[in-house]
Amino acid sequence: MSLSSIAQNISYLILLINIILAVSVIFIERRNVGVTWAWLMVLLFLPVVGFALYLLFGQNLSRIKLYKIKKETEERFRSIIERQRKQFRQHRLTYNDDSAAEYEDLIYMNLSSAMSLYTQDNDVRIFTDGQAKFDALIDELERAKHHIHLMYYIVHDDGIGRKLLDCLVRKANEGVAVRFLYDPIGSHRLHSRFFEPLVKAGGEVAAFFPSRIPYLNFRVNYRNHRKIAIIDGKVGYIGGINVGDEYLGLDPKFGYWRDTHLRLQGSAVKQLQSQYLLDWNLASNRMFEGEAYFPDFKGGGQVGVQIVSSGPDQEMEQIKNGYIRMIHLAKESVWIQTPYFIPDESLQSAIRLAALSGVDVKIMIPARPDHKMVYWASRSYLGELLPLGVQCLLYEKGFLHAKALVIDGKVATVGTANFDIRSFKLNFESNAFIYDRSVAGRLKSIFEEDMAHCRELTLAEHLNRPRLHRIRESVTRLLSPIL
Known part of the structure; x- marks a missing residue:
């Protein structure tokens, strides 16, 4: 067999593998449309490398029963x-x-979707x-x-x-x-x-x-x-x-x-x-x-506490859904602390609607990042919210790694999940949802204490940022789902 025949057979094999993967992505795994198109582009333009990337990063664990219990x-x-x-x-x-009575529908949602018992x-x-x-x-x-x-x-x-x-x-x-x-x-x-x-x-x-x-x-x-x-x-x-x-x-x-x-x-x-x-x-x-x-x-x-866990083995993103529901229920304030702010469209829309409804929305992230690409992507998403009156605070005392959301000083959640797509879709995470004015009020007071160590990212500063910063934000935003 000639070298050209071997090369042709290899190319046919690669094409066949790509077709099988494409069918898997489109018809079997039933991914979200954006993810489907992303993988199709990878398989089309990187036929060999794309196959390796799919094996490493493309598995859909929600189709596999991972956990074993009697x-x-x-x-x-x-x-x-x-x-x-x-x-x-x-x-x-x-x-x-x-x-707790005010947020009974949130408690019921966590109970039904995440099998999270309410204890008090x-x-x-x-x-x-x-x-x-x-x-x-x-x-x-x-x-x-x-x-x-x-x-x-x-x-x-x-x-x-x-x-x-x-x-x-x-x-x-x-x-x-x-x-x-x-x-x-x-x-x-x-x-x-x-x-x-x-x-x-x-x-x-x-x-x-x-x-x-x-x-x-x-x-x-x-x-x-x-x-x-x-x-x-x-x-x-x-x-x-x-x-x-x-x-x-x-x-x-x-x-x-x-x-x-x-x-x-x-x-x-x-x-x-x-x-x-x-x-x-x-x-x-x-x-x-x-x-x-x-x-x-x-x-x-x-x-009152519920422990809510989520992970890539589940179809529903329970912690993210809890965040969204809390934000939708806000009447006065939505205060967020997170080291990484890379929301998907559903969470970003919830924050936009809260701000447009007159709710006081504050988002605090570190001024000094530990992952620069994530930081630039976060700045891009924050920039969208500034014209709506959202207050964006950059923590300067050290590094802010807290993951907390407080609504109206009445209900809060603290845990391991960041406000980013990785935490919602790819990581195994757990959060405590807390229904108590005293605890939520204390978390709100801690937020206020942290504000003394922050500088505000203003709309004027965002609009006048250097062109290089704009390019960084655009590129990292494209990559944000896998950061």
Whole structure:
């Protein structure tokens, strides 16, 4: 066979593969129209490279049943959900805070679409920096009696990383069940030997979607971005703080690290535990279940909380839908803090409508970015909102990593999800939705305190920006769905 015949056969094979992929994208995976056209262009203009990119970034995980759970456990949980849905439909629920009654349709939406139980026996404590959060967490870990479950996107082998590890080793040696789940993409600089002392002490460690083949991971685009800690099934932590010295403000590049993290004590912790169980069983193939991980107890507070999780394994973008519904319900104010602001059209439209309706919309992002391309894309989206009266604030004290939305000082959400397309579509995320004037009011006060360290991005500044900045914004905006 001649070289020309071999080359022709290879070209036919590539064409056939592209046709199969195109059929998959259009008819089988039923993607959104914009995503469909994007992949068709990639396959058309980059026939070989496009195939590799599709394998790495184009999988539709929502067509795959990832999570495994015993049938009786799933049936029991669904019966609890249905029981609460029935209570809502029959208006048989009473609320500790009247703000919860105002947002009953939001609670019901999260319950129906995300199977998120509404609980209102919770105590909620807010942390705004890493040092305070880790001081409280490690103190809590030292008192653990039965189990410790940790899940972090980023783990560094540095001061706080080793301090946390030493604590976990001590608890494992005491007989406490310790499980640590981490994301290998977020923690790509972490050597596998880091966890050896914990494993030798009897602890368990698992990586979420690890590379089965060195340097090749077909799920590299899907990250577990959750930061969750659960102690004895009674206390939980959720928010934006990972494990690393930078989160304590010790990285000279960023300086002070401003974040938002929550300590929960109450029945909402059971929802965190359920999500951890699902993630752990998927990542480790070492399933754990049992009543000991879901102890019966009465929480010490009166705060209404729902834990809402979303990920690329689901058709609906539950956290994003929660954001949109909250914004639509706003009467007075919509205050957003996020390190990355790359909304899709539905979220951007919700913010536009709120601003046009006279609602006070404030969006705070860091003045100094950690990812420059994301920052320029964020500036592009913010620029669209400035003519509508939206106030855009650039945080200058250090790096702002908080992920918080507060509506009218009555309802709020804090968690791991940024206001960007990656968090909505590609990452595994979890947020706490909080229905309580006191907690929401405190988050609003924190926002006001942060404003003292911000400068405002004005419409005049945006319109007079250099041409190079305009080009950067346009290019990064085109790439924003995959940033």
